[in-house]
Amino acid sequence: MAKKKTNEPKTLKPEIAVGVLGSGSFATAIVKMLVENSKTVHWCVRNEFVKGAIELRHHNPTYLTSVSFAPKSIKVTTDINELVSQCEIIVLATPSIYLSDQMEKMTCEYRDKIFVSAIKGIVPKANDVVAHYLRDNFEIGFRNQAVIAGPCHAEEVAMERLSYLTIATVEDEVSEKLCQLFSSSFIKVEPSKDILGNEYSAILKNIYAIGAGIAGGLGYGDNFTAVFVSNAIREMEIFLEAIYEAPRDVNESAYLGDLLVTAYSLFSRNRNLGNLIGKGYTVKSAIQSMNMIAEGYYAADSIYRTSKEKGMKTPIIDTIYGILYEEKNAEKQFKKLTAKLT
Amino acid sequence: MAKKKTNEPKTLKPEIAVGVLGSGSFATAIVKMLVENSKTVHWCVRNEFVKGAIELRHHNPTYLTSVSFAPKSIKVTTDINELVSQCEIIVLATPSIYLSDQMEKMTCEYRDKIFVSAIKGIVPKANDVVAHYLRDNFEIGFRNQAVIAGPCHAEEVAMERLSYLTIATVEDEVSEKLCQLFSSSFIKVEPSKDILGNEYSAILKNIYAIGAGIAGGLGYGDNFTAVFVSNAIREMEIFLEAIYEAPRDVNESAYLGDLLVTAYSLFSRNRNLGNLIGKGYTVKSAIQSMNMIAEGYYAADSIYRTSKEKGMKTPIIDTIYGILYEEKNAEKQFKKLTAKLT
Known part of the structure; x- marks a missing residue:
């Protein structure tokens, strides 16, 4: 009789469609984390130049240029609607001053999606934190939000140096999914409920x-x-x-x-x-x-x-x-x- | 009528006889702090070579050699009994492994003195902290003790870079004296009661x-x-x-x-x-x-x-x-x- 398998291999877990908004160094680091566990990571970058450069050279042309992405592992777009409509979970990782420009272009249905902020800054237009900006301007409640925190310089993620992320979200199910998406040989995830x-x-x-x-x-x-x-x-x-x-x-x-x-x-x-x-x-x-x-x-x-x-x-x-x-x-x-x- | 003086100059405060035991870098830094406020600081060093070198060259021959002491500002000895009998307050600043060798040489009366530990180590003979070692072996109670703590690299004291010391002692009067002795343009003192x-x-x-x-x-x-x-x-x-x-x-x-x-x-x-x-x-x-x-x-x-x-x-x-x-x-x-x- 075959030995009972106690640990299912990661690839058999249902794939969670995940995407990243932003093309700076932390956004690139997050894409790097996510390709560890996802067959395809959707990636919405700021313009056609960046998109073209990534597709041609398989790395971000400006930030964390040492990090290569296998062509099949990422799907690059410049359209936030394409990103949001194809993903269940969207990680927001633009500089805070560019977030509203992107979010205001959103015309697709997004209310059942999970928005994860990795922004660490104040949204100037709202003069408020991202959690409040999403809630007050897009009716994205805290149950559909998460925050990525913890000491995590992108440059060290690029080098695969061990880093600990804290992911704050109120729903246990969302927490589990985010843990599954981010945990890897060089990323440990701590759950938290303290979004604000x-x-x-x-x-x-x-x-x-x-x-x-x-x-x-x-x-x-x-x-x-x-x-x-x-x-x-x-x-x-x-x-x-x-x-x-x-x-x-x-x-x-x-x-x-x-x-x-x-x-x-x-x-x-x-x-x-x-x-x-x-x-x-x-x-x-x-x-x-x-x-x-x-x-x-x-x-x-x-x-x-x-x-x-x-x-x-x-x-x-x-x-x-x-x-x-x-x-x-x-x-x-x-x-x-x-x-x-x- | 002469204007009323609200701030007495420092030199008019009664002089507190203070001494330092030890000749490493932190001991030397402490002597440097104390000469800011005392006419003479007593200093018990490990041997005649160190004593002679300090008296000849006006600096410690091995540690913090950039720090000069005016000849009149220090009185150097190699005899702990001379140090203790001449001082009201004695700062212990040897490496922890050498403390007991020195303390065991003490034959003078010392029970009304204040011993201030700047040692930050375990006394090997006692396998215990200095506060317990002094209490258990010399009947020096916590009321006659203080501890110097706080982030304070000796090298930065030598450069007169601003540093904050915490001095823990249970008696308010002792706390005030130590604050008077140590506070200067580059040392701020915070009182505490948490000796251990x-x-x-x-x-x-x-x-x-x-x-x-x-x-x-x-x-x-x-x-x-x-x-x-x-x-x-x-x-x-x-x-x-x-x-x-x-x-x-x-x-x-x-x-x-x-x-x-x-x-x-x-x-x-x-x-x-x-x-x-x-x-x-x-x-x-x-x-x-x-x-x-x-x-x-x-x-x-x-x-x-x-x-x-x-x-x-x-x-x-x-x-x-x-x-x-x-x-x-x-x-x-x-x-x-x-x-x-x-």
């Missing part, structure tokens, strides 16, 4: 990383950076509690881990932006000198206003907002901030 | 830093390190609660901050030790190749046994112990550990 907490923490950490960069640029050392980050995680906890009270441990990977990788890693564009400002570049010239978008810059404006509206005590956010948006002197502002840290 | 929590966290973080180094040496990246550290601070919280329950926030600088500076900084000798092991050096050869003592190595043995005795779940400590003391293969052990992290 994960989304806000992913946004906040970019602002704090700008701050860590400013401190470094100003000449503060490792001792100070450690104090700064230790204050930042406590401020983040206060912010998250004020936004959405939930039983969460901010020391989990999705919160503290993501803050650490962004504040400490050389791959972090937000930290690099801050570093230039600390070294004396104007905010405008620092932004112009980078060829990628530092989400923290855009987020700081909205997050600061949310903090003030809710009467929160957030000295770090206030300091960074002042430097980024009120032309305040970074050196003087950080000198003042040092008296407020503990 | 601060001491254990300063020890634990060295073990975790070895782990972060092993991961780096094995080729794990920034994404993983962030997950590792996020798990380490949660494990540290469990350990501290089991040792001594107290109202503490492990995200304060003395706990999380110190872990961060040790796990992430290139100045960290514990991280460097781990890195060599991760790259394939044997534990013995890695230790021999370093000219400074990695406290985490010695601590891992005692801390592991404490964890087992108290039935704690500490997978990171267990893993590092296995690699350091049971010749277990670092690559395999970390592979197993990755399944236990979240």
Whole structure:
């Protein structure tokens, strides 16, 4: 008698139609994760040039160019309606400032789809996080949403270095599907139910990383950076509690881990932006000198206003907002901030 | 009528006789902090060579050699009895393995003195932390003790880069004196009452830093390190609660901050030790190749046994112990550990 199989091979699981919107480095990293478990990943990129380049050379022409995709493993389009109508699960991975342009083109039926945000930024048009933007503008409720969080530089995914994603969603069935889609030899998935907490923490950490960069640029050392980050995680906890009270441990990977990788890693564009400002570049010239978008810059404006509206005590956010948006002197502002840290 | 002075100049405060035991880099950094506020700092070094070199050249001959001391600002001795009898407050800053040799030479009266541990290691003879060693072997109670914690690489103190110390002691009067002695333009002092929590966290973080180094040496990246550290601070919280329950926030600088500076900084000798092991050096050869003592190595043995005795779940400590003391293969052990992290 044949031995009973206890573990079904992965390929026998029903295929989940999954797609990715976006053609930056994190979008490309997500496509790389998904082709591990899916026969075909749908991929909606920004224009025909990018589509043509991927189809011709089998890699993204601009970001994570070292990552090759087998021709059959991806189906590239520039049409969000084609993407959404063919997929059950759509991962949103554009820079936050481009999301609304894409979403507004959506004319197909989408209300039974699952939208997974990997965006980690504020939608400027809505001046709000993606979860609220989708709910308020497209009637996509939280039950049809998920958020990807956790410390995950795209560059390391490209190298298949082990990374842990946290995927927050309220429905267990959706959680299981996303776990099946993303888990691989180099990706571990932790489930969470804290959609808003994960989304806000992913946004906040970019602002704090700008701050860590400013401190470094100003000449503060490792001792100070450690104090700064230790204050930042406590401020983040206060912010998250004020936004959405939930039983969460901010020391989990999705919160503290993501803050650490962004504040400490050389791959972090937000930290690099801050570093230039600390070294004396104007905010405008620092932004112009980078060829990628530092989400923290855009987020700081909205997050600061949310903090003030809710009467929160957030000295770090206030300091960074002042430097980024009120032309305040970074050196003087950080000198003042040092008296407020503990 | 003369204008009323609201701020007395520092020099008019009664001088507190203070001394430092030890001649390594952290001891030298502490002397540097203290000469900011004291006319004379007593300094007990390990031997006549070091004493002679400091008196001749006005700097430590081996550690932090860039730091000069004005001849009148320090009084150097090699005799712990001279140090203790002349001082009201004695800062212990030897490597942990040398502390008992020095303390056992003490024949003078010392019971009204304040002993401040800056040691961050386990006393091998006692197989216990300094606070317990002093209490059990010298009848120095917790009221006559303090612990210096917080992220503070000596190399950055030498450069006068802003650093935050946490000084834990139960007596308010002692706390005020220590704050007066240590606060300066580059040192901010936070008071705490959690002597044991601060001491254990300063020890634990060295073990975790070895782990972060092993991961780096094995080729794990920034994404993983962030997950590792996020798990380490949660494990540290469990350990501290089991040792001594107290109202503490492990995200304060003395706990999380110190872990961060040790796990992430290139100045960290514990991280460097781990890195060599991760790259394939044997534990013995890695230790021999370093000219400074990695406290985490010695601590891992005692801390592991404490964890087992108290039935704690500490997978990171267990893993590092296995690699350091049971010749277990670092690559395999970390592979197993990755399944236990979240």
